Amino acid sequence: MTAPLTLDDVAAHLLARGVLAAPPDSVSVLAGGVSGATYLVTGPSERLVVKQPLPFLSVADEWPARMERAAVEAAALSLVGTLTPEVAPRLLDFDPERFVLVMAAAPASWVEWRTQLLGGTVVSWAGTTLGSTLGRWHSATVSDLPEVFTSLDGFLELRGDPYHRTVAARRTDLAPLVSACLDELLAAPTCFVHGDFSPKNVLIGPDSLWALDFEVAHRGNPVFDVAFMLHHLTMKAIHLPALASPLEDCALAFWRAYGDAGGLALDEPAVLRHTGALLLARVHGKSPTAYLTPAEAEQVSLLGERALRGGFGTLAELFAR
Ligand SMILES: Nc1ncnc2c1ncn2[C@@H]1O[C@H](COP(=O)(O)OP(=O)(O)O)[C@@H](O)[C@H]1O
Ligand SMILES: [Mg+2]
Structure with missing residues (x-):
């Protein structure tokens, strides 16, 4: 099992996956999530959200279940991306080994x-x-x-x-x-x-x-x-x-x-x-x-x-x- 993503390695992950060609301007933690870590990444022409389920450190069994949920979410984003592309963020990448999703971020004013x-x-x-x-x-x-x-x-x-x-x-x-x-x-x-x-x-x-x-x-x-x-x-x-x-x-x-x-x-x-x-x-x-x-x-x-x-x-x- 690879270690969970931290704020410091989000950029490296996106570069390694080929989602970004150059380092982003900023990576920040998005508020609101409880069951996972969600990051906002901005660059000169991109706004991305990176999401990874968080394990409950005290319950080892939780981690596989939660990882599976990331795969479900990736499949769902891809499905609704074909059915109603205007009503959900576009899925940009899913790493099935680290269970990290990358999607388009909504405009800052939303x-x-x-x-x-x-x-x-x-x-x-x-x-x-x-x-x-x-x-x-x-x-x-x-x-x-x-x-x-x-x-x-x-x-x-x-x-x-x-x-x-x-x-x-x-x-x-x-x-x-x-x-x-x-x-x-x-x-x-x-x-x-x-x-x-x-x-x-x-x-x-x-x-x-x-x-x-x-x-x-x-x-x-x-x-x-x-x-x-x-x-x-x-x-x-x-x-x-x-x-x-x-x-x-x-x-x-x-x-x-x-x-x-x-x-x-x-x-x-x-x-x-x-x-x-x-x-x-x-x-x-x-x-x-x-x-x-x-x-x-x-x-x-x-x-x-x-x-x-x-x-x-x-x-x-x-x-x-
Ligand atoms: N694509 C996105 N664009 C902008 N903000 C987002 C996006 N995805 C998630 N967020 C923000 O992060 C919060 C948590 O994301 P969410 O997918 O609801 O995860 P959780 O399972 O932790 O509730 C959302 O309530 C929203 O404020
Ligand atoms: Mg939510």
Whole structure:
């Protein structure tokens, strides 16, 4: 095993791989990543991002699993690069021995969509773009998807266990319904699923955006990605009541565009049950949402329970609660 990349050897790596012909002007650590090291590299005419999973030093077994995720992310970037090249960074290099990815960096002025939303700006075109992008990914990958996406291990480790199984253990009254959601997710490996399709993993500029962070991509049930994005927008509407109406417009634009693009998860009551399971997970699961106050968390939990129990037939009803 080669040693993990450090800030000091990013430039040498890019030169050795032939990604750069001359040393870059600067290499800096990008904020935001927790499971890996992400660096920004700039030169006279290039802006690159270099990403490598970080091993948990205390758990030797983690390293191979995480390295595998880099290979998944590289394959996903290459796949979406052919399906929707304008909505994801271009993959420039992947070193399968060191598990280092190199991709194009977004313009310096772009921001995380989550930050923009929490700052009070909601543009509904982002919902439309994300919906049509996701619809395209799902519809185009049913019959033709590389082997690397077959394993559900990463999805179970990062979603099924901390979210659904933890809610089932802590809210035993809801265990049958939440376990049924997880069973549906595992039993229907239908198409390419991003697995972390959330505002945190979207970079947005004045009139375009990129989806990022494909480490949990897998062949799975498309309802997960739709519900995942919707549960984030729902939580933000509870946290920022003044923005509830534009957030609803954005969510509806996302859902419409997803259907228009041929998206596969079109059973609206099912999407809402899965959204409910995820809302519950963000209160009772292993990674509770940081920005919710206790009172908001209680609202999210009640709404999630109602949605999980089939209390909403349409997305508009969920937002009108
Ligand atoms: N291609 C890119 N261009 C600009 N910034 C990026 C790019 N890729 C990642 N980043 C920044 O680095 C952060 C972490 O990257 P991400 O792929 O989401 O990794 P993690 O798995 O650690 O969340 C992102 O939230 C974003 O701010
Ligand atoms: Mg991320």
